[in-house]
Amino acid sequence: HTRWATHGAPSQRNAHPHRSTDGRLAVVQNGIVENFSELRQQLQAMGYTFASETDTEVIVHLLDHHYHNGCAGDLVAAVRKTLTELRGPSAIVVMSEDHPDLLVAARLGNAGGVAIGLGDGEVLVASDIPALLPHTRRVAFLENRQMALLTREHVTYFDLEGTPLTKQTTIIEWDTQxxxxxxxxxxxxxxxxxxxxxxxxxxxxxxxxxxxxxxxxxxxxxxxxxxxxxxxxxxxxxxxxxxxxxxxxxxxxxxxxxxxxxxxxxxxxxxxxxxxxxxxxxxxxxxxxxxxxxxxxxxxxxxxxxxxxxxxxxxxxxxxxxxxxxxxxxxxxxxxxxxxxxxxxxxxxxxxxxxxxxxxxxxxxxxxxxxxxxxSLPGLAGTLLEEAWQGGFYRRLAADFADYHNFLYLGRGINYAIAREGALKLKEISYIHAEGYAAGEMKHGPIALIDENMPVVVVMPKDNQYEKTASNVQEVKARLGQVIAVVTEGHEEAAELADYCLPIPAAPEAVLPLLTVLPLQLLSYYVADLKGTDVDQ
CATH class of the missing domain: 3.40.50.10490 (Glucose-6-phosphate isomerase like protein; domain 1)
Incomplete structure (x- = not known):
């Protein structure tokens, strides 16, 4: 099980699953235990020691406490009791060596999904649908304050008060490929x-x-x-x-x-x-x-x-x-x-x-x-992407810019949103600092940073905002900034303004923003790939 690190750095000792001191109980979790510090202190006062920094470990120790004190080895009752003491959203799956043919899954609040896969002679649990697809397309979902008891043959559902529930099964049409x-x-x-x-x-x-x-x-x-x-x-x-x-x-x-x-x-x-x-x-x-x-x-x-x-x-x-x-x-x-x-x-x-x-x-x-x-959008997007796949242009462009440390993205009108998204993609997967700005706001701060070491990515298709955006490009050029521009194919004026052009097909103005984002995705991907970052994580 993997999750975003919330308490403590990503490390072997903070990784899931977390076990009780005797190793007989194990828990995986998505979410955050908001009263983590309070529970940790209470458990330490009872004599529990902690092997990790993560908030999930308080769940397994609290579960162990209730399992042996008050619940008399009833795993389901211990899970219910434990969840009543947690604040904040949590989705958990519990295993016990005393009950080797049972998994207990539960959801408290909105901490991510709990998907139950119903296979042929098997039952599975995951946080997301794709993990289940190689095994089954029949899926049920837990909602807030619900739990599921899974055995090899079947699954039963309850709310946290113990009332039985009936769940509707959803058929997922996605295929494994x-x-x-x-x-x-x-x-x-x-x-x-x-x-x-x-x-x-x-x-x-x-x-x-x-x-x-x-x-x-x-x-x-x-x-x-x-x-x-x-x-x-x-x-x-x-x-x-x-x-x-x-x-x-x-x-x-x-x-x-x-x-x-x-x-x-x-x-x-x-x-x-x-x-x-x-x-x-x-x-x-x-x-x-x-x-x-x-x-x-x-x-x-x-x-x-x-x-x-x-x-x-x-x-x-x-x-x-x-x-x-x-x-x-x-x-x-x-x-x-x-x-x-x-x-x-x-x-x-x-x-x-x-x-x-x-x-x-x-x-x-x-x-x-x-x-x-x-x-017309799917055909236009398909053409753009096919040319990008065949041409190798974006990989060559990435080689020119992978060593820069800061990027500025500019757009006007609806393309301002595309500039923000393009900047997010670059920083998210290549770990290069990038900021998206409304092009008209460039002179209110960002212009002071523009020089030959600041690549400026401008979203400037041939639309009703083009002339204003072109004026901003001239300001960038006057400060020696390198301009990478998303432009409409065949628009010579825009091509002459930019140092590097990322062309999109000529298209109705209404759908241009749905195309201008594609070159920015490609640029981000190839820069990250060239830098060797973990693109998918």
Missing amino acids: AAEKGEFAHYMQKEIFEQGRSLTDTLRGRLDFTNQRIQLDTLNLGSVRLAKIDRVTIVACGTSYYAGLMGKYLIERLARLPVEVDYASEFRYRSPLITPNHLVVAITQSGETVDTLAALEEAQAHGAFTVAIVNAIGSQAARICDGVIYMQAGPEIGVASTKAFTASTTDLYLLACYLGQERGVLGDSARQELIQAVA
Whole structure:
């Protein structure tokens, strides 16, 4: 089992599973024990010694205490008792040498998923669907304050009070090949280059060409509720937040609704002004992002209509929201999101068109143009990526820039969101410092840092923001900055301005931002690969 390090550095002694002092109990966990220090002190006072710095070890010692004191060797009762004393979200799996044919899995709060796989004569448990795919496609999910008892033959479900539960099984349509690297060196590389196909899957079933309308059957936003919506709030983390920034531009322009975009981790701490007339959209690839789920709970407490844009079928976000728009991108294994970003931004494009369509603010001809534009997206993306695969240009470009320590990314309008996302990708996988700025804000601080040692990546396709962005490029050039520009293929003026060009196919302006991100993903990947970083982790 692997997890993000929360208490203590990644090391052998902090690694899971954690065992009781006698070695007869073992626990793996996702989440955070918020009252870790308090419990550790109590257990030390009882005579327990700790071999690690991690918060998970308090769980196994607390479990050991209850197992031998009060629960009389009843493992399930000891797990229940232990969970009642933990503060903070936790997902755990427990083993005992006294019960070798039993696993106990439990979920407390939103600490990531607990997926139960139902195989042929076997039962499995994992934190995410791809781990189960080689064995089964029949999956059930634990929710908050639920537990599962797994034996070789069957699984039974209870809540933490001991009440039996019946679980619905979900059939996962992803296949095992989708979760394998195949000919690619890394999952991230594979997921970048399969975006032509994944975008086709994202659009499947959503475009009604006969009637020239958008169909979002799982949105569940009826006409009466839709008529009351007067504001949209998008909550997300990391890459999904930058997708949300794109969504703001799209929804405000196409549906004429005001939109706020919040980091999910900040949303609930600022006393947000949410009403029943709000549409709150959560973006999360896994559907299990802790802060995003907490933001959804806050929105629902205020009566808002909630929608999840999510990739993982049957995930917590999909289950608790009023409506869902699946990314339909297939499993994303690499930690740096690529195809989920383009899938979620495409979903936001569809949502914006749908809201404009149903609110009557998007005319027939405009809607038809937008449908045709987005329908062309998979082919355009596939062409760009095929040329990148065959040409080797990005690997050569990476060799020129892998040794730089700072990058600046610039974009205007909707491409500001792409600049932010491009900077995140570079720092996330290559460990090079990079910052994304609105191009018009360059003169308010960042310009002081620009010199020959500061590569500047500019997102400047041929759109209605081009001339303003070109002026910013001139300012960069005047300070000897090296300009790497994402440009529309065949646009000679842009090509002459830049030192290095990352071309995208000529395309309808409405879908340009969905293409401009692809060269930035490629640049980040090849720089990281050349530096030898662990791209997928």
